[in-house]
Amino acid sequence: MRLLRRTLLFALLFAMISACGELRFSQVEPGIGNFHPEKICVFPVATGAYTDVAEVADNLIANAVRKRGCFSSVISPGDMTKLTENDTRLKGAVSTYLAKLKKVNFSDTDMSRYIGKACNADAFLVVDVDSWNYTTQGNDKLAKVGFSMELVEAQTGKIMWRARHYDTTGYNWFKPDLSALAKEVAEKMVSHMPH
Numbered sequence: 001m002r003l004l005r006r007t008l009l010f011a012l013l014f015a016m017i018s019a020c021g022e023l024r025f026s027q028v029e030p031g032i033g034n035f036h037p038e039k040i041c042v043f044p045v046a047t048g049a050y051t052d053v054a055e056v057a058d059n060l061i062a063n064a065v066r067k068r069g070c071f072s073s074v075i076s077p078g079d080m081t082k083l084t085e086n087d088t089r090l091k092g093a094v095s096t097y098l099a100k101l102k103k104v105n106f107s108d109t110d111m112s113r114y115i116g117k118a119c120n121a122d123a124f125l126v127v128d129v130d131s132w133n134y135t136t137q138g139n140d141k142l143a144k145v146g147f148s149m150e151l152v153e154a155q156t157g158k159i160m161w162r163a164r165h166y167d168t169t170g171y172n173w174f175k176p177d178l179s180a181l182a183k184e185v186a187e188k189m190v191s192h193m194p195h
Contacts, residue, residue: 023192025164032194035153035160037122040065041115043098044077050132053178060183061127061147064190071195075119083119090118101126101150109157116154123160125193126150131166132178142168143175145182149189165189 029035042065045057058077066074075083084091097111116122130146146166150159167185169176 023163023165023189025162026192027162028194029158029160032160035123036195037153038071039073039075039121040071040123040125041075041080041119041121041154042077042125043094043127044081046098046102046126046128047132048129050129053129053132053182056179057127057129057132057182060179060186061125061190064183064186065125067187068190068193068195073120075121080119087118090115093118098126107152107157107159112152112154112157119154121154123154124152126152130164132182134175134178140170141172142170143178143181144168145178145185147182147185147189149193151193161194163189163192 042058042062045054045061047054047057050057062074062076062078065071080094084094093111093114097108097115100106100108100111112124115124126149128148130148131144132146133144135142135144144166146164148164149162151161152158153160165185165188167181167188169181
């Protein structure tokens with residue numbers, strides 16, 4: 001009986017520890033096991049209402065993808081912006097592609113393929129800032145940062161992976177650095193990104 005209790009206790013502890021490492025939402029497309037992109041393009045992060053964090057968010061995401069170390073080439077949001085500044089057709093394709101993806105949840109195969117060829121990328125990472133603020137919950141003061149990510153296969157336009165995650169940290173007097181919290185969230189999400 002004692003052995004059974006210990007075994008159940010260890011199983012419960014293992015399950016609780018395992019749950020701590022998971023994302024709040026993650027979904028993969030069938031066939032993900034055969035998807036191993038070498039070159040990835042990180043689109044500029046859509047910041048929504050948090051426009052003042054655009055450059056910081058772009059750098060955090062690009063650095064997290066590079067740190068992952070499984071891609072031979074990472075086109076950062078900054079590099080992507082330079083590419084689109086010099087190529088109006090590519091700029092229009094990226095703009096239209098993202099508009100369709102956001103408004104009607106449609107990943108256009110032809111545009112995806114064109115962008116992949118123009119950028120020499122096997123996949124795109126599309127990122128949105130869901131939260132980047134200080135808030136309260138009851139009497140608790142919280143710092144909160146969250147992202148949504150979509151990994152798209154350039155050749156087919158299939159969204160191979162979708163994820164959403166946020167994290168919060170409480171504080172009393174001194175507000176925590178939201179950039180540091182965002183870095184943790186970004187690295188955690190990218191560590192779960194299939195490759």
